[in-house]
Amino acid sequence: MTGSRSGGRVIVPTAAVAVVGSAMAVVINLATEWKTEPWAWVAVALLTAVAAGVGLWLSRAQTRPQPGLPESGGDVSRSAIGTFEGSTVITGDGNQVQR
Numbered sequence: 001m002t003g004s005r006s007g008g009r010v011i012v013p014t015a016a017v018a019v020v021g022s023a024m025a026v027v028i029n030l031a032t033e034w035k036t037e038p039w040a041w042v043a044v045a046l047l048t049a050v051a052a053g054v055g056l057w058l059s060r061a062q063t064r065p066q067p068g069l070p071e072s073g074g075d076v077s078r079s080a081i082g083t084f085e086g087s088t089v090i091t092g093d094g095n096q097v098q099r
Contacts (some may be wrong), residue, residue, distance in 0.1 A: 013058050059076050 024047045031040035
C-alpha cells in the first residue's frame, strides 16, 4: 500500500504538469492564430496562472515532511548509533562498510 501512495505522489504531479503544459501550447497556438480574439489571450493568461499554481503546489509538496521519514534535526550532518569495532567506515550515503 505504501508503494501505491508514493507512486501517486509522482504520477499525479507529473500528469498535472503534462496536462497544463499541453493545454498551454494549444491555447498559445490558437491565440497567435486568432490575433484579435481577446478570449484566447485571456485563456493564455489563465493557463499561465494555473501553471504557476501547479508549480507552487509542487514546491510545497517537496518541502512538506513525508510520513514515515524522520524530520531534519539540527546541525548534524552524519551520525551513527551502535558499537563499531575494527576498521568500520561509514560512507557519505550512510552505509556501513567493514574492511
